[in-house]
Amino acid sequence: MANTCLYVLAILWFCSFYAYANTTVNKRHYQFIDMSLANILIDVAKTNNRQLIMQSHKQLNAKITFKCHCTLEQVLTQLLTNSQFTFELPLSGSLLIFEQKKKNTNPVTREAHENYEHILVTGYANPNRSILRSSSAVTVFDRFDFTNEGKPTTAQMLKHVPGFWVEDSGGEVNNNVSPRGLRGGEGYRFISLMEDGLPVTYDGIWADFFIRQDLMIDKVETIRGGNSGIISVNGPAAAINFISMLPSTHNENRLSYSLGLNYHYNRLDFSYSPKLDTDWQYVVGGFYRHSSGLKDPGYTGDHGGQLKVVAEKKDAISQAKVVLKYLNDTTIFYSPVVMQGRNNPKGVSGLPASTGTLLSEEFGNFLYRYPKGAHHSTTKTFDIRDGQQTNLISAGFFYDLHITPSWLLTLKTRYSDMSNSMLALLNLGDNSILNAKDYLNSLSSSTMKAELIASSSGEAIQDLENINGNGLLMLTYPLYSQYRQQLWVNKLELDWQYQDLSVNFGGSYVQGQYDELPLDKWLGTFLIDVAHQPRRFDIKLTDIASGTQQWLTEQSALDYQGPAYLSGEGSFKSMSLYSTVNVALSEQLLLDLGIRQEWLSLQSSSQTDAIYQNEHYQGAINYLSGYTFTEEKNFDELAWSIGFNWKVNDDLTLYGHFANAFEMPRLSSYANAIGWGDYTDSVPQEVSFEQSVRLKFHELGLRYATENFAVTATLFETRFDPLLFSVYQGQNSHTSILIDTKTKGLELEFNANLGTNVTIEGHGVWQNAHFTGIPNSYTESRLNGNQLTRTPEKQLSLKLQYDWQELSSFASVHYVGTRYSDIENSFLLPSYSTLNLGITWSFSPEITFQLVAKNINNTVGLTEGNPRNNNESKESSYYFARPILGRSVKAHFEFIF
Numbered sequence: 001m002a003n004t005c006l007y008v009l010a011i012l013w014f015c016s017f018y019a020y021a022n023t024t025v026n027k028r029h030y031q032f033i034d035m036s037l038a039n040i041l042i043d044v045a046k047t048n049n050r051q052l053i054m055q056s057h058k059q060l061n062a063k064i065t066f067k068c069h070c071t072l073e074q075v076l077t078q079l080l081t082n083s084q085f086t087f088e089l090p091l092s093g094s095l096l097i098f099e100q101k102k103k104n105t106n107p108v109t110r111e112a113h114e115n116y117e118h119i120l121v122t123g124y125a126n127p128n129r130s131i132l133r134s135s136s137a138v139t140v141f142d143r144f145d146f147t148n149e150g151k152p153t154t155a156q157m158l159k160h161v162p163g164f165w166v167e168d169s170g171g172e173v174n175n176n177v178s179p180r181g182l183r184g185g186e187g188y189r190f191i192s193l194m195e196d197g198l199p200v201t202y203d204g205i206w207a208d209f210f211i212r213q214d215l216m217i218d219k220v221e222t223i224r225g226g227n228s229g230i231i232s233v234n235g236p237a238a239a240i241n242f243i244s245m246l247p248s249t250h251n252e253n254r255l256s257y258s259l260g261l262n263y264h265y266n267r268l269d270f271s272y273s274p275k276l277d278t279d280w281q282y283v284v285g286g287f288y289r290h291s292s293g294l295k296d297p298g299y300t301g302d303h304g305g306q307l308k309v310v311a312e313k314k315d316a317i318s319q320a321k322v323v324l325k326y327l328n329d330t331t332i333f334y335s336p337v338v339m340q341g342r343n344n345p346k347g348v349s350g351l352p353a354s355t356g357t358l359l360s361e362e363f364g365n366f367l368y369r370y371p372k373g374a375h376h377s378t379t380k381t382f383d384i385r386d387g388q389q390t391n392l393i394s395a396g397f398f399y400d401l402h403i404t405p406s407w408l409l410t411l412k413t414r415y416s417d418m419s420n421s422m423l424a425l426l427n428l429g430d431n432s433i434l435n436a437k438d439y440l441n442s443l444s445s446s447t448m449k450a451e452l453i454a455s456s457s458g459e460a461i462q463d464l465e466n467i468n469g470n471g472l473l474m475l476t477y478p479l480y481s482q483y484r485q486q487l488w489v490n491k492l493e494l495d496w497q498y499q500d501l502s503v504n505f506g507g508s509y510v511q512g513q514y515d516e517l518p519l520d521k522w523l524g525t526f527l528i529d530v531a532h533q534p535r536r537f538d539i540k541l542t543d544i545a546s547g548t549q550q551w552l553t554e555q556s557a558l559d560y561q562g563p564a565y566l567s568g569e570g571s572f573k574s575m576s577l578y579s580t581v582n583v584a585l586s587e588q589l590l591l592d593l594g595i596r597q598e599w600l601s602l603q604s605s606s607q608t609d610a611i612y613q614n615e616h617y618q619g620a621i622n623y624l625s626g627y628t629f630t631e632e633k634n635f636d637e638l639a640w641s642i643g644f645n646w647k648v649n650d651d652l653t654l655y656g657h658f659a660n661a662f663e664m665p666r667l668s669s670y671a672n673a674i675g676w677g678d679y680t681d682s683v684p685q686e687v688s689f690e691q692s693v694r695l696k697f698h699e700l701g702l703r704y705a706t707e708n709f710a711v712t713a714t715l716f717e718t719r720f721d722p723l724l725f726s727v728y729q730g731q732n733s734h735t736s737i738l739i740d741t742k743t744k745g746l747e748l749e750f751n752a753n754l755g756t757n758v759t760i761e762g763h764g765v766w767q768n769a770h771f772t773g774i775p776n777s778y779t780e781s782r783l784n785g786n787q788l789t790r791t792p793e794k795q796l797s798l799k800l801q802y803d804w805q806e807l808s809s810f811a812s813v814h815y816v817g818t819r820y821s822d823i824e825n826s827f828l829l830p831s832y833s834t835l836n837l838g839i840t841w842s843f844s845p846e847i848t849f850q851l852v853a854k855n856i857n858n859t860v861g862l863t864e865g866n867p868r869n870n871n872e873s874k875e876s877s878y879y880f881a882r883p884i885l886g887r888s889v890k891a892h893f894e895f896i897f
Contacts, residue, residue: 030075031067040066040079045095048072048316050405054097060085072316089316122197122221122231122241129582132703135592135643135655136226137163137714137747142219143245149810149838150852150890151258151267154208158240159814161222162747162763163716165791167863169884171293171332172302173209174388174422176863179224179237180697180718181743181769184790184819185867190663190695190720192228192235195242196323196398198414198489202510202574203666204234205518206483209390209420211242212327215254215271216285216308218245224747225697225716229639229661230578230594233510236639236661236695237718244323247273247281247312254285256894263888264300265291282311293332294885297359298533299385304329317402323414327392332359333424336866336880338433338474338530343830345860345881348530349469353860354886356532358425358476359384362456363536366478368523369560371612371621382478382523384423392418408495413488420483420518425476427880428563428868432475433530436464439473440539443552447544455536455556472530472878473537477562483518487511500584510574517570517604517668519675522562522622527553551617559619561611567624568606568671574664575599592643592657598636600664602689605630606671608679629683631670637662637692651706658698665689694721701747711750718743721773740773741788757803764796771823786825790864792817794831808840821865821881832861834884850892858887 028047032040038060045052054060068075076087076095088096131138139161146152155168155175167176167184178184179191193200193207201207221241223231228239258267271285288305292298306329311322337358339345347353363384370378396414403409436452443450452461452473465471493506528534536556542549552558578596585591610625643657669690674683701714721740745767753759769788774781787793794817801810814834821827838852866880 028072028075029069033065034063035065036061036063037079037083040064041095041097044072044075044079048095050089050095052095052097073314089314122194122223122239132653132705133590133645133647134226135590135645135657136228137224137657137699137701137712137716138226139222139224139749140219143215143217149836150850150854150892151269152213154211154213157213157220158222159797160763161224162712162714162749163224163745163765163767164238165795167790167882169334169863169882171334171388173331173390174206174333175208178791180716181741181745181767181788181791182237182718182720183741183769183788185864190235190237190693192232192239193242194232194235194239196244196321196396196412196414197241198396198412198491199233199235199510201418201485201487202233202489202512202572203664203668205666205668206420209388210327210392210416210418212287212306212329214285214287214306214308215256215269216245216283216310217242219243225659225699225718226643226657227580227592227594227641227659229659229695230580230596230641233508233574233576233598234663236659236663237697244308244310245271245283245285246310246321247283248314252896254894254896256892258893259891260291260294261889261891263292263294263296265289265293265890267291279315280311280313282309284309289329293334293357294888295332295334295355295357295359296533297332297357297384298361299364301332301359301385301387302330304331304390319400321396321398323394323396323398325392325394327390329390330386331388331390333388333422334359334882335424335426336864336882338472338878339862339881339883340878342828342879345830345862345883347860347883348472348878350531351468351470352532352886353883354855354858358474358528358530358534360528360533360535361385362528362534363425363478363526366526366536367555367557368478369554369557369614369616369621371623372615374612374623374626382423382480384425384478386421386423388420388422388424390418390420392416394418406497408497410491410493410495412491416485416487416489418483418485418487422479422481422518424479426479426868427474427866428477430866430869430876430879433876433878433880434473434475436461436467436471436473436529440464443539443541449542449544450552451540451542453538453540455538460540461537468529468531470530474528474530475558476526476528478523478526479562480521480523481518482516482521484515486513486515502582504578504580506578508574508576508578511572512667513571514569514667517568517606517671519566519568519606519668519671520563521565521567524560524562524622525558525619526556527558528556554617554619557617557619559617559621560614561620561622564675565609565622565624566606566671566675568604568668568675570602570604570606570667570671572603572667573601588647590645590647592641592645594639594641594659596639598639598662598664600635600637601632602635602665602667602670603630603632604667604670604689606674608674608681608683610680625680627681629674631688633665633689635664635689635692637664652702652704654700654702656698656700659696661695663693663695665692695719696721708753709750710752712748714747716743716745716747739771741769742772743767743769743788745769758801760798760800762796762798764794766794767791768793780823783823783825786823787820789821789823789867790819790829792819792831806842808842810836810838812836816861821867822869827865827869827879829862829865829881832859832884833857834859834861846896848892848894848896850894851889852892853887853889855885855887859884 153172159166163180165178223239229236232239253272256269267289269287273283286307291302306327309324313320368380394416399411401409440450488511490509496503527537539552576598581593583591607624607628612621639661641659645655647653697718699716703712719742747765749763751761796815799812818831819829834855835857836854840850842848861884862881864882
């Protein structure tokens with residue numbers, strides 16, 4: 001069945017290219033003598049077989065004489081020049097004439113309901129479906145919504161979406177976003193990150209590495225629940241569509257510069273679209289950034305940028321778009337640091353919580369030793385300054401053809417060559433935080449003396465109790481992972497509209513080849529002190545009687561053994577057929593139906609790992625065993641959704657959605673299964689890819705919008721079943737069990753004009769998210785009903801903004817409720833609040849200066865505790881946790897030309 005569907009999709013794909021190649025710009029002869037503008041527009045619409053939509057206006061009664069031989073777009077441009085009207089030619093076959101309003105970049109002075117009138121691009125066959133009449137929970141941003149908040153990262157931007165729990169303390173990328181009650185720490189799992197309607201990656205792993213926010217993003221549409229599992233792959237909980245700027249929507253050319261005032265940060269952004277006298281128009285833009293980060297490791301950790309080109313050609317019945325993107329960027333990953341104080345978290349002496357990091361130039365060159373005969377060389381040198389290196393080259397082609405006024409054919413295809421490598425210093429259990437004096441004493445005896453030697457300088461540390469003012473050492477574990485993939489994504493859709501009925505038929509084909517899967521390669525155990533930009537240390541043992549010396553470490557490495565050393569490759573093919581139906585049963589009631597069937601084929605080869613003896617030092621080496629195993633498996637799943645929207649009056653609508661969707665097994669799950677399992681030369685037959693995860697949910701909500709007030713409230717229930725749950729218990733203990741999670745909650749977002757110059761907006765969520773279904777065969781079954789790890793039950797954000805002439809200022813506060821770091825709910829992560837302030841000064845319409853301060857109260861909020869902690873060290877005085885970034889102040893300059 002899947003092969004047949006693929007053949008059909010390929011034929012339609014070819015036909016759309018053929019149609020594009022043979023589409024020409026239709027020129028017609030127009031001549032009007034002493035006719036009103038309204039009648040001329042009616043005649044033009046009829047001539048081009050389009051439905052005219054416009055409101056009556058006295059200026060349309062003016063009589064004119066007009067003559068030209070031109071395209072539809074040209075005749076409308078000439079007719080409406082110097083008038084207060086403009087036009088749009090949607091591919092639905094209509095002609096929209098409306099009053100031209102200057103784009104208001106200030107959200108304060110916009111009418112409160114303006115955003116609810118936004119026509120959705122994502123998820124609906126009906127081209128005129130607004131947010132107000134949507135049957136799903138939807139939040140939309142445009143490029144003006146964050147003009148007074150600097151240059152937010154993807155994770156920071158998604159903090160404005162109700163129901164999302166965002167952990168953005170890892171840096172610019174590699175963060176965690178949890179939708180509607182999924183536990184924290186899962187990356188972007190169950191969320192489909194899309195760019196121009198196509199998924200950035202198929203399985204969502206490391207997807208945010210390949211998305212950067214810059215001036216080339218025009219809009220962002222987020223759909224929570226609803227039909228997200230129909231319109232996307234592996235996005236059953238949410239679909240986030242980043243919509244590129246088009247030449248036709250590019251109003252100004254922009255150049256902006258951002259400068260960190262209390263840390264090293266420089267960034268240049270631009271967008272440029274020349275007006276060409278050709279059918280094709282284009283816009284080009286991107287950014288370059290150079291920063292050592294707020295938690296300065298002593299080197300420039302964030303450096304690189306992105307360049308994007310969008311070319312567009314439109315005529316009366318078609319639209320073609322080409323999108324080219326090049327990304328070459330290096331970023332820092334911030335790991336947890338040593339903290340103290342359970343109820344009132346704070347850093348330790350020498351390692352401030354808000355600005356301290358355990359990254360250091362001392363790891364600029366560190367050694368990993370291969371087992372003898374297992375590799376072409378005996379050692380390899382790693383450099384922590386490499387951080388996270390992301391490279392992407394992608395080319396996409398998008399084509400819409402209006403075959404008739406009722407039939408629309410849409411093609412979307414993109415090829416991406418992407419790679420990413422990550423090198424980070426991680427921690428394991430809290431028992432790896434060591435009292436320096438006690439640790440050295442444990443290595444000494446009546447016949448042996450242990451000394452602590454700084455690796456870089458050779459200095460012997462005498463005062464162990466006061467080293468760095470805290471007397472602590474710790475073990476750190478370098479982790480390396482590499483990802484290389486060639487990805488081809490295709491969508492072909494056919495939309496049919498008849499009166500109040502809109503039907504979408506679609507198919508998608510996604511094919512990926514992984515030369516390297518993103519798997520863990522732990523590189524050993526290293527000894528460092530607990531300090532900002534720590535030093536590496538060696539242990540020298542001296543025989544008291546003979547004076548014979550030996551080293552317990554090799555360049556601070558106690559061993560080259562970590563929890564696992566995994567390697568694998570693979571490929572996948574995904575084929576989906578889907579359909580959505582939007583029908584108006586009456587003027588008040590809209591009904592939305594959706595269904596998607598997916599077939600997935602996975603093939604993966606991976607090696608097990610093994611422990612080898614280190615011939616140089618007593619520590620062991622963890623490396624590939626040399627045994628390779630291959631697994632192939634096919635999967636198929638069905639998703640469905642049904643939603644409604646009831647219009648109570650012009651200001652109030654009620655909506656609801658019920659859905660059953662899924663996440664397909666991940667290609668890397670087989671390699672993880674055999675790598676983390678206790679296997680070397682054989683693997684049991686039952687070891688395979690993980691299971692599909694089903695998501696069941698329903699939601700009921702209301703939207704109310706007037707000129708000065710707008711609010712959306714949504715009740716939801718979400719259930720993930722079954723969900724593979726991994727438990728880390730120390731260095732070499734990794735357990736996986738299948739569980740359920742259930743969440744009930746309320747999402748809220750609103751905005752209101754309090755006067756001519758003042759507005760307030762906010763969003764929040766209350767949710768009861770807990771574990772269910774832990775099998776009785778596990779002692780952890782007693783934890784059923786506990787709050788999900790790292791996920792708050794309460795969040796609230798409020799923003800107050802004031803405008804006065806050329807000045808605009810804002811203050812915002814964000815509250816995060818209590819969370820737990822562990823499934824036993826024994827390690828509480830306290831609630832916290834952050835305060836942000838900003839001011840914008842427009843010197844002229846072309847020049848703007850902005851000052852933004854984030855976390856101005858410098859609060860120490862923990863986004864995660866220690867997910868790799870073992871049960872024996874839960875009561876230790878010191879613990880690992882990852883605080884949010886401390887106070888930052890940036891200045892931004894923008895020039896419009």
